Amino acid sequence: MIVGVGPGYGHALARRLAHDGMAVVVAARNAVRLDTLVAQIEREGGTAFAYGCDATNEASVAELFAKVTANHGAPNLVVYALQSFGPGLTVDIEVPAFEEGWRKNCLGSFLVARESARAMLPLQRGTIILTGSTSSLLGRAGHLNLAVGKFGQRALAQVLARELWSQGIHVAHIVIDADIHEGVQRDDGGPQSDPVHISETIIALHRQPRSAWSSEMDLRPWNELFWEHC
Numbered sequence: 001m002i003v004g005v006g007p008g009y010g011h012a013l014a015r016r017l018a019h020d021g022m023a024v025v026v027a028a029r030n031a032v033r034l035d036t037l038v039a040q041i042e043r044e045g046g047t048a049f050a051y052g053c054d055a056t057n058e059a060s061v062a063e064l065f066a067k068v069t070a071n072h073g074a075p076n077l078v079v080y081a082l083q084s085f086g087p088g089l090t091v092d093i094e095v096p097a098f099e100e101g102w103r104k105n106c107l108g109s110f111l112v113a114r115e116s117a118r119a120m121l122p123l124q125r126g127t128i129i130l131t132g133s134t135s136s137l138l139g140r141a142g143h144l145n146l147a148v149g150k151f152g153q154r155a156l157a158q159v160l161a162r163e164l165w166s167q168g169i170h171v172a173h174i175v176i177d178a179d180i181h182e183g184v185q186r187d188d189g190g191p192q193s194d195p196v197h198i199s200e201t202i203i204a205l206h207r208q209p210r211s212a213w214s215s216e217m218d219l220r221p222w223n224e225l226f227w228e229h230c
């Protein structure tokens with residue numbers, strides 16, 4: 001299951017997982033916009049299902065997991081891919097904008113991870129991956145709305161790893177320190193990460209043997225400066 005599916009990373013990950021033989025559930029606030037992705041996966045011989053979900057709403061997330069579990073069983077892998085960034089200096093940021101960033105980057109991660117754990121615990125297996133960014137580690141000027149939520153998301157991943165690893169559930173946090181290619185080259189021609197290659201890392205994390213699990217990984221292009229993105 002991928003929650004917060006958008007172009008680039010979310011689409012590439014869904015297609016890669018389906019190509020690997022997994023039945024893929026993709027979820028976004030507007031499920032209709034995922035129809036093209038589902039059709040593409042099915043044309044390529046894969047299996048995919050689209051569901052609507054507001055990841056920042058507790059009832060909506062609970063309903064999503066209830067439907068998915070009833071229709072497809074408990075998920076083996078859940079990836080939280082939603083990110084929201086509203087740039088601005090702290091003195092200028094209004095409360096609604098601040099709250100929106102926190103809800104999408106942190107609260108949604110908590111709600112999805114909690115329901116994932118509840119579904120996986122009876123089976124003593126599964127992988128939960130939370131997708132972070134440079135702002136998960138660095139609070140850069142003009143990035144408050146992203147950094148506050150991403151810092152919280154990273155803390156959530158660390159706590160969950162300590163609570164769930166011993167029960168067979170692999171929790172990992174990935175830090176994408178890069179601009180992700182979404183079909184358009186950067187104006188400055190700078191380096192970008194191929195979302196297909198990021199997807200390979202997700203699969204590798206999911207398949208790590210239990211005696212050598214990773215709790216966090218950072219990803220960037222070979223020719224990228226470190227910690228230069230949002």
